[in-house]
Amino acid sequence: MSKVIAQLSISLDGFYAGPRDDEPNWFKSTEAAGFFRVTRWVTEAMAWRDRQHLAGGEQDVHSEIVAESFERPGAYVMGRRMFDGGERPWGEEPPFRNPVFVVTHRERERLERLGGTSFEFVTDGLESAIEQARAAAGGKEVAIAGGGTIIKQALELGLLDEIELHIVPVILGAGQRLLDVDLDVREGLELVPERTVATPEVTHIRYRVEGRKPLVLDDRGGKYPGLGEETA
């Protein structure tokens, strides 16, 4: 069965974008300033430029990782705010080239675009959008395209099988956090790193999501015997 996957660039302190502000031109907002910093590694990658019909770019490991992220999904799930921001700039030939299911409260007719992209508007929630995407994915993966809010929601609801984080070596200090998941104080959401690609610009780590598990008070290797029971 298709896996549900996501990937996102975050700062070392966990932000995928800067804080929202009142700047009317989004490209000059504090939100964009943080977003541009954490996605800077993408814009010089040949695979990204190619998909945007831009010349040039580096054929390096970052480009391979971008290419992979384009190849694996057979369908996408997207948040409403990302769609609203992208609808115009993506133009007639958006970079998805697969069916996209937009989670929204507003009904709207399906849009067909060039190059294999369509947008279907789903008003009965994220799980329904994932099911519809799975049916459309033809055995390939279902990718939660973003934004960060819907990826966080999928993680919180246990709907994600895998998440790849592109951890950018910068501390932003403020902004929008991807991993701000609501958990009980005595549990953790466990993951397992399955592939790490280390570079000076960014550390790409692909995690399998294991799920919530109780935190355990260990006995510090035998130094404090008597501890070690579960706390949940």
Next chain:
Amino acid sequence: MSKVIAQLSISLDGFYAGPRDDEPNWFKSTEAAGFFRVTRWVTEAMAWRDRQHLAGGEQDVHSEIVAESFERPGAYVMGRRMFDGGERPWGEEPPFRNPVFVVTHRERERLERLGGTSFEFVTDGLESAIEQARAAAGGKEVAIAGGGTIIKQALELGLLDEIELHIVPVILGAGQRLLDVDLDVREGLELVPERTVATPEVTHIRYRVEGRKPLVLDDRGGKYPGLGEETA
């Protein structure tokens, strides 16, 4: 000249310990539950066990990293709360085996311990403690031992040359954050990964600290010409 270094285990969402609570037995507190989870990889490492006079342990890459963290410093700087919590459990032969400078508001006489550890109480601030540690380090590095608060303070004040993060693949959702640094919204604190050791249990990344730099609004690879000026 000695570098000022630090290393700390954090969860994927940036916490080095769980949230503080009113539990009188620290070992059963929510703070400890988070701390124990992110430092679990340490307790089975032979180098750590050996230093605590415990038998057994694994002679693996984690143990090599622990051994390195013991070998590099010639002196330590420590926060007052870490010292208070450790003074009794560390006993007569604490694991530091070097001079330790404790940043505190309370004057106290220097303590001599077995195995090369001494504790000197510094009441005129972090920078002074670092200078005293540098003088005592004999050309080796000065390590900020912890806790997280004083490491964060050193990072914020631009006093750290290097930080090694042991990023543990768990989301805790709440607790005490290491990287919650106070920055201007249009600047980032830049780092460069210098060594990454990837394992299923933890991703060890050693960063060189570059310092604060303005965030730049790039032109998204030429897609939005006219952008690209600095915003600061």
